[in-house]
Amino acid sequence: MRGRILRPLLEALLLSLLLTGLWLAGGRSAYEAFFAASARPLLHALGVHAIPDSPARQRFVSFVPFLVLMLVTPGLAWRRRLGGILLGIPLLFLGHVLLVAVEALSHTPRRPTPDSFSTVLPAALFADALPFLLWAFFAADVLAGLLRRRAARPR
Numbered sequence: 581m582r583g584r585i586l587r588p589l590l591e592a593l594l595l596s597l598l599l600t601g602l603w604l605a606g607g608r609s610a611y612e613a614f615f616a617a618s619a620r621p622l623l624h625a626l627g628v629h630a631i632p633d634s635p636a637r638q639r640f641v642s643f644v645p646f647l648v649l650m651l652v653t654p655g656l657a658w659r660r661r662l663g664g665i666l667l668g669i670p671l672l673f674l675g676h677v678l679l680v681a682v683e684a685l686s687h688t689p690r691r692p693t694p695d696s697f698s699t700v701l702p703a704a705l706f707a708d709a710l711p712f713l714l715w716a717f718f719a720a721d722v723l724a725g726l727l728r729r730r731a732a733r734p735r
Contacts, residue, residue: 584654591652599644611640619677626681636679639707642672646711653715655722664718671714679707 616631623631650656650665682703716723 588652588654592648595648595651599647603641603644622677623681628681628684632684634683636683640676642711646672646715649715653719653722656719668714675707675710679703
């Protein structure tokens with residue numbers, strides 16, 4: 581029992597360290613360059629004409645927990661795992677675009693409330709939760725099975 585729990589946790593820790601190291605060693609700057617080029621048309625369509633140097637960019641690291649969870653979830657079929665990653669990464673990118681747009685627009689005269697924090701905070705919380713929500717969606721069968729086994733266990 582202990583090995584079934586300890587091994588995925590150890591794998592998650594090691595993979596998190598590896599991916600975080602790669603992110604810090606150049607992944608972040610490469611993604612920000614990609615983001616600046618790729619997101620510009622989407623941001624322009626949303627009314628953002630310049631990509632700000634914003635705190636929202638600190639949340640771009642959300643790829644790391646998403647990839648770790650998708651790769652280490654025991655019992656997740658490889659087809660589901662790969663499909664989830666291939667669909668989840670573009671969805672995280674879109675989440676980043678929306679967060680940058682919300683943050684940029686919250687500092688303009690067109691903002692919906694006089695307090696930009698009340699607009700940015702929910703968007704930032706959503707961006708922080710998005711990798712976990714996507715993982716839970718793609719791993720729903722596995723998670724439901726774990727909950728059923730846990731509920732069926734005698735106390």
